[in-house]
Amino acid sequence: MKCIETGWISSEGPFVAQFESEFAKYVGREYGIALSNGTAALEVAIKALDIKQGDEVILPTFSIISCAGAVFKSGAYPVLVDCEPSTWNMNLDEVEAKITPQTKAILVVHTYGLPVDMERVQNIADRHNLRIIEDAAEMHGQEIRGRRCGSFGDLSVFSFYPNKHITTGEGGMVVTNCPKLARRCAQARDLFFAPPRRFVHEELGWNYRMTNMQAAIGVAQLENIENAIRKKRKIGLYYHESLKDISSIEIPRQRTDFSDNIYWVFGIILGGKYSFDASFAISELEKRGVGTRPFFWCVHEQPVFRKMGFYKNEHYPVAENMARRGFYLPSGLGLKPEEQEYVCGQVKSFFRAS
Ligand SMILES: *Cc1c(COP(=O)(O)O)cnc(C)c1O
Secondary structure, eight states: OHHHHHTOOSTTSHHHHHHHHHHHHHHTOSEEEEESOHHHHHHHHHHHTTOOTTOEEEEESSSOHHHHHHHHHTTOEEEEEOBOTTTSSBOHHHHHHTOOTTEEEEEEEOBTTBOOOHHHHHHHHHHHTOEEEEEOTTOTTOEETTEETTSSSSEEEEEOOTTSSSOOSSOEEEEESOHHHHHHHHHHHBTTOOSSSTTOOSSOOOBOOOOHHHHHHHHHHHHTHHHHHHHHHHHHHHHHHHHTTOTTEEOOOSEETTEEOOOSSEEEEEOTTOSSOHHHHHHHHHHTTOOOEEOOOOGGGOHHHHHTTOSTTOOOHHHHHHHHHEEEEOOOTTOOHHHHHHHHHHHHHHHHHO
16 A cells, blocks of 8 residues: 555565565575566576577476576576476486586476475586576475575576466566676666666566555565465465375475475376276366366477477476376465365365276
């Protein structure tokens, strides 16, 4: 309300800097650069590291297209790795095996609720002199051995899309401890406007600014972040308890030895017993009044990249199975206990009958 009453709605307003500093502090970083969305944050992070044509960036094939898309748009090449079956996250043994003299960075994506072991990633990066971008878009408040996601590597990226733990409608942020990278991110977000002469540009950037109104929402959302995280975890644990005895499906692990699941979403992967795939389960549950969503589709199977001639003979069996046989249950912050009970009842009766 204060934002609207003052009339400061543009990106020049004071809530942008406030949201940047409060969110950066929340994750344990020195600097935050607020952006129009998480996809923009990935593009800006890659630009800030000077990743360009001839460079390779290693990332999981199982992720949102924003990650590989940002690498391609920079002119660099996304080198893919499969998932680890137990956490659904990128397989770090494969990361090591895919490093070449062209490799410039590892783009880590923490997926669905369990984080990647960033100590191990840091160790790999140190040994091979690589940069690290941490995509923590699904991990607001998640911790690895007690240290917040978003505090690892050279730059970390967040999204504030409505299905994330906190939202600004659309929005994103890059956080970093490096003043030089922070400055480059801020410039890339703002078309590389720079002194001494406005409208004279040394580099190409984007208009990816966040508005004061979005940032004001972000400041207010941040006040409530612990509630949001608690509620997500409660929803996740309820699903876990309710569904853990269905042996024909795979559900997320509650924890690893360095982290507890934050349950950004609660996924189910169909076991080998079922001859149908996730799209059938999704449509059957829809008929029973339960809205679900399919898992990500693998980068190496994206028609857009195949048409460009990439990844034609590459296979990543764990990720391919997840993309075909995985879907996730309702877990929005507005989900009521009786609705979740209904969902569990329907899911159980569907699997019992299948
Ligand atoms: C949501 C998400 C993004 C993209 O964020 P947008 O704000 O929707 O552009 C990027 N990476 C991951 C892992 C995400 O979950």
